[in-house]
Amino acid sequence: MKRNLIEDGINYLKYVRKNKGISVPSEYLKNIEIEIPDGKSGTIEMAAETHKKEYKDKLPGTNVVRDGGAVSLIKEDWMEVKNIPELDEKINKCSKCPLHSTRKNFVFGTGNPKADIMLIGEAPGAEEDNQGKPFVGRAGKLLTDILKAINLTREEVFICNILKCRPPENRNPLPEEIVRCEPYLLKQLELIKPKFILCLGTFAGQTMLRAKEPLGKMRGKFYNFNYSDLSAKLMVTYHPAALLRNPNWKRPTWEDVQLFRKEYDKEKEK
Numbered sequence: 001m002k003r004n005l006i007e008d009g010i011n012y013l014k015y016v017r018k019n020k021g022i023s024v025p026s027e028y029l030k031n032i033e034i035e036i037p038d039g040k041s042g043t044i045e046m047a048a049e050t051h052k053k054e055y056k057d058k059l060p061g062t063n064v065v066r067d068g069g070a071v072s073l074i075k076e077d078w079m080e081v082k083n084i085p086e087l088d089e090k091i092n093k094c095s096k097c098p099l100h101s102t103r104k105n106f107v108f109g110t111g112n113p114k115a116d117i118m119l120i121g122e123a124p125g126a127e128e129d130n131q132g133k134p135f136v137g138r139a140g141k142l143l144t145d146i147l148k149a150i151n152l153t154r155e156e157v158f159i160c161n162i163l164k165c166r167p168p169e170n171r172n173p174l175p176e177e178i179v180r181c182e183p184y185l186l187k188q189l190e191l192i193k194p195k196f197i198l199c200l201g202t203f204a205g206q207t208m209l210r211a212k213e214p215l216g217k218m219r220g221k222f223y224n225f226n227y228s229d230l231s232a233k234l235m236v237t238y239h240p241a242a243l244l245r246n247p248n249w250k251r252p253t254w255e256d257v258q259l260f261r262k263e264y265d266k267e268k269e270k
């Protein structure tokens, strides 16, 4: 039984590496093949479950649904936490990727830990790194205004990023950084259990959907996002920083968030 789970986990990681364009650090595979310490099988089961789910989700009748992306097969204590403040406490000293050495602050995310709506951006920028909070500065103010326009406050939703530490010079996150950091985001999703997810920007949309399409193709519609026992409606729209650079994108963003609000209201009426 245990051996099957291990093989399933290894196959899953190989599948991710081959088909998703994500390079899974090889030490994960080596660790498994060399030794499985006692008590670590829970995490292997998690990967195996995700692997099975991947095929289930390809059945007809579903929209684009991504796999969970569980890539760490070694059990770590943050994986067992039961609430958002505890998760922050357990992971905010993380040094799993080189970004820990250049960050000023770890940026966990802010807002309602039981929010119906989660907003996900790419990674902290300079101001976020300074303050340890997501979406502050000019782009953050614009995001607050966008939320206000659809009768939401920052306190009602939960706002975070795919990466919790700032990439130098705001460069795009690297695949190895995502592989190491994304499990934290998945844990946030698992604990918060939002009903709606709004991805801000190309990078967040592509990462969450495991897609390669440009933003113009991803935006304006809903996707089903299933992970663990979470089932949420996901939409992608422009990042507020992009709107500051190109005001022509304000109109499509406005259309997206209106649609988002309408669907959210429909869900609340149920």
Ligand code: SF4
Pocket: 094, 095, 096, 097, 098, 099, 100, 163, 164, 165, 177, 180, 181
């Ligand atoms: S970006 Fe993520 S994985 Fe890298 S050090 Fe920061 S928290 Fe850890």
